[in-house]
Amino acid sequence: MRVVKSIQPLRQLIKQAKQKGKTIGFVPTMGALHEGHASLLKKSRKENDISILSIFINPTQFGPHEDLNKYPREFNHDRRLAEQGGVDILFYPSAKTIYPREYLTYIEVNGITNLLCGCTRPGHFKGVTTIVGKLINIINPDCMYVGQKDAQQAVVIKKMVSDLNFDVDVKVCPIIREPDGLAMSSRNRYLSPQQRREAPILSQSLKKAKKIISSGERNPQKIIRLITSNIKQNSTGMIEYIECVNADTLTPLKILTGNILVALAVKFGSTRLIDNMVVRS
Amino acid sequence: MRVVKSIQPLRQLIKQAKQKGKTIGFVPTMGALHEGHASLLKKSRKENDISILSIFINPTQFGPHEDLNKYPREFNHDRRLAEQGGVDILFYPSAKTIYPREYLTYIEVNGITNLLCGCTRPGHFKGVTTIVGKLINIINPDCMYVGQKDAQQAVVIKKMVSDLNFDVDVKVCPIIREPDGLAMSSRNRYLSPQQRREAPILSQSLKKAKKIISSGERNPQKIIRLITSNIKQNSTGMIEYIECVNADTLTPLKILTGNILVALAVKFGSTRLIDNMVVRS
Numbered sequence: 263m264r265v266v267k268s269i270q271p272l273r274q275l276i277k278q279a280k281q282k283g284k285t286i287g288f289v290p291t292m293g294a295l296h297e298g299h300a301s302l303l304k305k306s307r308k309e310n311d312i313s314i315l316s317i318f319i320n321p322t323q324f325g326p327h328e329d330l331n332k333y334p335r336e337f338n339h340d341r342r343l344a345e346q347g348g349v350d351i352l353f354y355p356s357a358k359t360i361y362p363r364e365y366l367t368y369i370e371v372n373g374i375t376n377l378l379c380g381c382t383r384p385g386h387f388k389g390v391t392t393i394v395g396k397l398i399n400i401i402n403p404d405c406m407y408v409g410q411k412d413a414q415q416a417v418v419i420k421k422m423v424s425d426l427n428f429d430v431d432v433k434v435c436p437i438i439r440e441p442d443g444l445a446m447s448s449r450n451r452y453l454s455p456q457q458r459r460e461a462p463i464l465s466q467s468l469k470k471a472k473k474i475i476s477s478g479e480r481n482p483q484k485i486i487r488l489i490t491s492n493i494k495q496n497s498t499g500m501i502e503y504i505e506c507v508n509a510d511t512l513t514p515l516k517i518l519t520g521n522i523l524v525a526l527a528v529k530f531g532s533t534r535l536i537d538n539m540v541v542r543s
Numbered sequence: 544m545r546v547v548k549s550i551q552p553l554r555q556l557i558k559q560a561k562q563k564g565k566t567i568g569f570v571p572t573m574g575a576l577h578e579g580h581a582s583l584l585k586k587s588r589k590e591n592d593i594s595i596l597s598i599f600i601n602p603t604q605f606g607p608h609e610d611l612n613k614y615p616r617e618f619n620h621d622r623r624l625a626e627q628g629g630v631d632i633l634f635y636p637s638a639k640t641i642y643p644r645e646y647l648t649y650i651e652v653n654g655i656t657n658l659l660c661g662c663t664r665p666g667h668f669k670g671v672t673t674i675v676g677k678l679i680n681i682i683n684p685d686c687m688y689v690g691q692k693d694a695q696q697a698v699v700i701k702k703m704v705s706d707l708n709f710d711v712d713v714k715v716c717p718i719i720r721e722p723d724g725l726a727m728s729s730r731n732r733y734l735s736p737q738q739r740r741e742a743p744i745l746s747q748s749l750k751k752a753k754k755i756i757s758s759g760e761r762n763p764q765k766i767i768r769l770i771t772s773n774i775k776q777n778s779t780g781m782i783e784y785i786e787c788v789n790a791d792t793l794t795p796l797k798i799l800t801g802n803i804l805v806a807l808a809v810k811f812g813s814t815r816l817i818d819n820m821v822v823r824s
Binding site: 269273364365366367368369370371372373374392395396399400402422511 | 550554645646647648649650651652653654655672673676677680681683702703706707708709710792
């Protein structure tokens with residue numbers, strides 16, 4: 263595995279590989295690698311000749327009161343996991359490499375970034391689309407792998423790629439869960455032992471909701487009420503949102519039909535967890 | 544010359560050329576081709592194996608009260624000129640091809656888009672950077688050629704390309720002028736015979752300003768006053784702005800030093816003309 267910190271040497275490696283006809287798979291991450299990332303990497307390795315994983319904690323996607331400074335930074339651990347996972351090139355740029363002095367340019371997807379997580383995280387998706395656009399331009403991958411855990415992020419990235427004609431295939435990979443159902447996340451480590459015991463209620467509630475929708479329930483309010491009471495009765499979690507939206511466009515649904523995304527964000531203390539399930543009705 | 548209207552066939556042609564190791568030069572235009580465009584094309588042909596010229600009147604860079612509807616559309620004339628000029632591929636997409644239904648994504652350069660033309664054309668440069676980003680992604684050129692006539696546009700595009708890590712070399716080519724000094728522009732044809740006779744005052748004033756700066760004048764206000772009185776005394780043009788800024792960053796100058804861009808916008812009736820000169824002091 264090569265670790266590359268600068269853009270020009272990376273471009274050089276990639277151009278050489280492309281000239282030999284090799285395909286490039288790309289997994290963008292903020293580090294703190296876990297089995298979710300490993301599953302993206304595995305898919306990339308299966309489908310491409312060369313897999314590039316980036317580790318960059320992107321400051322522009324954190325709000326002023328969010329957890330940028332305490333976000334886990336553990337490069338040696340990540341490097342080991344990346345190498346074990348079969349990464350060919352690990353791109354690990356500094357903030358100054360990505361956002362040099364007098365940086366001025368942003369990519370923004372309107373509309374679908376103001377719902378769900380966008381309500382409480384203004385500017386978050388603008389930071390995401392900007393860094394992903396930059397990384398696509400630097401790496402020029404054939405395929406890019408993102409996780410369904412961040413369902414809205416996946417839809418927003420796909421929309422950006424399609425709207426701006428980036429020539430890359432975005433593949434969204436299933437959520438990887440702990441044995442008790444908790445969706446893998448770099449933020450799970452912030453949970454206290456009690457919060458960690460309570461947190462599986464999110465996936466349990468979603469699973470129940472999925473079952474009820476599959477058996478014919480068409481009223482989103484009933485689903486939202488069910489999940490709400492389930493979480494409130496079984497945990498100290500503070501609900502930020504629970505929504506039923508179209509899984510492809512994120513449009514809120516009045517009747518549960520088509521590809522339904524049931525998504526939620528719940529805070530356990532200062533730790534914000536998200537989870538979701540898709541139901542095809 | 545091949546005329547291509549859709550994105551996929553264009554990508555296919557370009558990929559085939561790239562696989563053979565050919566380099567691609569790209570000249571983006573809004574049609575109504577004139578000798579200014581021809582000079583960009585000539586440079587592209589000299590420096591690249593294949594030259595692609597696009598004709599697309601980009602609706603997102605026109606304000607609601609601007610001249611989108613009356614902007615000259617003369618495809619047959621343009622196609623002839625493109626062919627004579629040695630274009631290999633003419634990309635001529637429809638508005639629907641470029642901005643399909645439910646289009647949501649924009650690229651924006653902050654700061655330097657709020658000065659000069661940005662003051663009276665809010666949103667204009669956001670439209671420009673969005674379409675240029677899309678065209679770079681579609682065409683994947685090695686070099687792109689833009690005119691110094693639109694000095695601010697050239698700086699904004701270079702900034703976007705650098706900030707977002709687009710892998711393309713942006714080359715800014717000199718202004719081409721009519722024999723009497725008027726900068727070539729698709730909008731010159733809107734001028735009445737009297738306005739056309741008056742319009743060369745713009746370049747004449749800039750030339751005088753350049754001479755005075757070259758002989759040591761360091762006070763931008765004196766230069767601005769000189770050009771103002773020159774234009775007012777010799778034409779019916781209404782001055783929108785006259786500015787002395789750093790040619791690379793567009794920062795307004797209090798003392799004329801470094802690479803100085805003297806830029807102006809003047810309206811003759813409803814026709815808005817821009818011109819500029821760069822002085823290295």
